[in-house]
Amino acid sequence: MDSTCLVPTVKHGGGGVMVWGCFAGDTVGDLLKIEGILNQHGYHSILQQHAIPSDENEPAMKRHKEQLAYMQSEEFQKILKAKSKHTGVLKEAEAEMQEKYFDPLVKKEQMEEKMKSIKEQKCRVVTCKTCKYTHYKPLDTCVSENHDFHWHDAVKRFFKCPCGNRTIALDRLPKKPCRYKIRL
Numbered sequence: 399m400d401s402t403c404l405v406p407t408v409k410h411g412g413g414g415v416m417v418w419g420c421f422a423g424d425t426v427g428d429l430l431k432i433e434g435i436l437n438q439h440g441y442h443s444i445l446q447q448h449a450i451p452s453d454e455n456e457p458a459m460k461r462h463k464e465q466l467a468y469m470q471s472e473e474f475q476k477i478l479k480a481k482s483k484h485t486g487v488l489k490e491a492e493a494e495m496q497e498k499y500f501d502p503l504v505k506k507e508q509m510e511e512k513m514k515s516i517k518e519q520k521c522r523v524v525t526c527k528t529c530k531y532t533h534y535k536p537l538d539t540c541v542s543e544n545h546d547f548h549w550h551d552a553v554k555r556f557f558k559c560p561c562g563n564r565t566i567a568l569d570r571l572p573k574k575p576c577r578y579k580i581r582l
Contacts, residue, residue, distance in 0.1 A: 522534075523552040525547060555567050
């Protein structure tokens with residue numbers, strides 16, 4: 399079976415609906431919801447009222463043909479092809495929304511490009527002689543235990559890791575591996 403011929407269905411909590419409809423040639427009949435059980439008398443009644451042409455159905459058929467003719471007329475086609483006077487306003491509003499969305503992204507990308515070009519930057523750091531480490535701020539324990547530390551100027555260097563991330567070091571070369579592990 400061809401999958402394009404299949405239509406997905408939505409299941410619900412049970413029950414069902416029975417309908418009756420007909421079509422012939424270039425016209426479509428009514429679609430009726432059937433209440434309860436449809437027996438021969440109900441079916442006969444539906445056929446008399448909706449399927450078998452009679453004198454009282456003639457105006458409906460005539461009106462249906464007039465509607466089909468109107469739908470094929472130039473006037474109707476012109477209405478279908480008409481465009482709104484407000485298309486320019488709509489396009490401006492869409493452009494404004496896109497600009498609001500993309501401008502921060504563009505600025506972020508420009509900042510990332512600028513950051514890629516920066517290899518080193520001067521900064522202030524603290525060195526704790528007791529703990530033998532240098533960092534951007536003293537540890538809480540160094541402050542609370544009154545360790546011997548002093549502030550001085552340093553150079554923060556940026557390196558590109560093989561995993562694509564950037565790593566920072568206060569020494570000439572990074573001493574620690576990247577915090578992200580490369581998985582092969």
